[in-house]
Amino acid sequence: MGALLDNITARVAVVGRDHCFLYANREALAFYGLPPEQVMGQHLSKVLGDTAYAGYLPWAERLFSGESLRWQGWVEYPTHGRRFLQETMVPFASDGRDVQAIIVFGRDHTELKLREEELAEQIGQLQASEALKAAIVDHALAALISTDGEGRIVEFNPAAEAMFGRLRADVMGRLVSEVIMPERYRSAHEAGIRRMENGGAPRVLGKRMEMHALRADGSEFPIEMVLWRTTVGGTGYYTASLVDVTERHSAAQQIERQRDALRQSEKLSAMGSLLAGVAHELNNPLAIVMGRASLLEEKCDDPALLADVQRIREAAERCGRIVRTFLNMARSKPATRENVSLNDLTRAAAEMLNYSYRSHGVEMRLQLADELPSVKADGDQVGQIVLNLLVNAQQALAACEGERRVLVETGVEARRENREPRVWLRVSDNGPGVPAELRGKLFEPFFTTKPEGIGTGLGLAMSRSLARDHGGDLTLEPTSHHGGASFRLNLPISGEPVHESAPVPLQATDAALQTRVLVVDDESEITELMRDILEAAGYEVATAESGEVALALLETARFDAIVSDLRMPDMDGATLWREVDQHHPRLSRRMLFVTGDTLSPGAREFLRKARCAGLDKPFSKGDLLAAVAKLVE
Structure with missing residues (x-):
């Protein structure tokens, strides 16, 4: 039996009631790093160290009362340092007498535990990295759409949802060509995907391209797109970064119209100068005609002739008025x-x-x-x-x-x-x-x-x-x-x-004091200006520097109206309106949007569809008070 115990891979030791070693097999002696004579008969504290012995004492009473125990954990040893052990302790009694000794079976799992912890840390880092990547994708301002090799959507971030008016859950697994591409682009797109999947040379990867995309309502709009390919686990995926360039196109068209208007204005200016010179030269002969007609009128005794002279004078005066009017408009004064x-x-x-x-x-x-x-x-x-x-x-x-x-x-x-x-x-x-x-x-x-x-x-x-x-x-x-x-x-x-006078009195009234207005603008000076104007008129005002802060305030307080900037970073006025319409529908009908972007087709279209009031910057005090009064009337 001794030879068997000496050759097993587990540690086996026997401890008496005096907490001294009665036996330790070869594996146990190797773990303690001591020869048999320095273990057998020695007290546990001397062999294991005070820390390990202190951990053993709370269990000793239970073991010697006949209870078996099993545990695992980290223990500090004087020879081996900190180790992770798994031990089973069994009381030994012969012929029904009291427990005479404790048999300890143990294994050292330190290396396995360290590897587990290292692996867990790597998994945690990977999960954190994936969470970071997911956060970047979810909060990216650009629309990000990923597809598999067949062109089926596997990722559709929130910016893409907002841009195309489609929910992620509704488009996952569908062909991207059917979801966002006008029909005239689909065959070329699908042919390009097949060519690249078959090993053909990519023609569009990494290149910045402009094309038209399709919203859920069927309307087309211009986008700028960059496409790249990623291989994960041997499988190829395609990701497109998309930016709505409607405003850029509108601005370019606006500039071109302004250039055309400027060229037209320059031509009109040159023609006006020429005609003004001609009209100016007409003043002298017209003065002669008018003067002579007046003199002739005084000399005429014949009523018929006098009537003819008067008609000549009146016609000349009419010509004179026309020339004066034209010159006055042509002059720069x-x-x-x-x-x-x-x-x-x-x-x-x-x-x-x-x-x-x-x-x-x-x-x-x-x-x-x-x-x-x-x-x-x-x-x-x-x-x-x-x-x-x-x-x-x-x-x-x-x-x-x-x-x-x-x-x-x-x-x-x-x-x-x-x-x-x-x-x-x-x-x-x-x-x-x-x-x-x-x-x-x-x-x-x-x-x-x-x-x-x-x-x-x-x-x-x-x-x-x-x-x-x-x-x-x-x-x-x-x-x-x-x-x-x-x-x-x-x-x-x-x-x-x-x-x-504005419809809202400048002095505080009972009605105004009961009216609470939330002002939302990322420009602090504009926010302060509107707050001062409204508070002076008796309104109770709260301010928010972003749409997110505004939504948080709406969850904690009651408001009767919202005055918001239309163009803000992160969450613009249109997105804020949609959130308010979903969670606070009463307030969505009491929102006033302040904007300096009145030439933008997108701004006009949003205000029309949302049926919200708009106020152009710069605005006067009376303009703001009148608009807010109309909201809460």
Whole structure:
């Protein structure tokens, strides 16, 4: 039996009731690193060390009472240092007597345990690395789409969901060509995938390409794409990084339109200078005609001859007014404000275009109010507005068949409380009118409904700007009695911008004190400005520097309205609106978006679809208070 115990690979030792070794086999002696004489009969503390002996003592009483124990763990030894052991301790008693000794069977699993821990650490690092990669993919601003060798989607990150309007769960396993590619690209894409999978040379990998992609609603939009191939476990995968370049394309088109408009403006400027010179030269002969006609009028006694002379003088005066009007518009001079007659400016513009109207078969009718008050304004600028409206009306009728009419009216607005009297002018035609989908764009710079080469898209935008500089406005009326377009110009008598009282009182009221507004903007100065304006009006205001912070505040507090920037990093206003609409639908109908990006088609389209109010930067105090008051009314 002793020979058997000495040759097994497990450690075997016997300990007596005095905690001294009675036996230790060869494996145990090798582990202790001591000869038999330094182990047999020696106390456990002397052989194992005080630390290991202290760990054994709590179990000794249980073992000698007849209980068997099994344990594993790390133990500190004086000869071998820290080791991981697995031991079974069995009490030994003969002939039913008390336990005389403890038999200890043990194995040293230190190397195995260390390897397990190393492997666990490597797995943990791998998991952390994978989690990091997943976090990068999930939070990437670019859309990332991965497919297998057959072109089936295996990854579709949140940016891709937002870009294409599709959920990840709905597209996994589907062919990427069917999900995001217009039909005209699909055959070429599938042929390229087959060629590369069969070992053919890649033609597009690593190259930056522009193409069109397909949203879930079927609309196409331009993207920039970079494609690369990755091999994992012998299997090839393709990943595409996609960026929506709609705004870039829009900006490029805008720049090109501006260049075209600039070239057109330069041509008009050169032509205007030439014609202004010709008109200036006409002043001398016109002065002679007018003067001589006046003298001749004084000398005429024949009533018939006098009537002829008067007609000559009136025609010459009319020519003089036309030349003066043209020269005033052609000259570059500082704006001046003086009392002018809107009726006189209208007549001058009408006289200037009278021949053009007649030659194009357009009837112009004037219905000008009697005793119209004078307006303190720059006559040249207001005359330019009237002229632009008359020119636009004539061009709108150019392609119309049948009778073509333009009606020009003036009048005085009924006096309103806290608002000074205003005069107005209306120019309406019986043409095709303005389509509903274009009415909101009509006053944008460089937007025009005219054929190429006819208009620059600046006339109405400039005219509205001039009207507002005078405290008035230029609008397209909802309907026209003549069936075409009707534009209305209104100007205050003083010619100064009118800051009308805002619908929300500036002093705090009980209603305002109960209204809580959340302001969201990544620009701290804008946030502070809006908070100061709203708090001064009695609102209770909280601010958030990002969409994420705003959503967190909405979970903890009640708000009656949200004022948010539309363009923000990380989470833009459109994404914030979708989150609010999903979790706080009542508030999604009380959101006001502040933006300086009003020329962006994407911004206009979002506000239209979300049915949210917009406020252009820069805005006045009254503009903000009026918009917020409308939200909470």
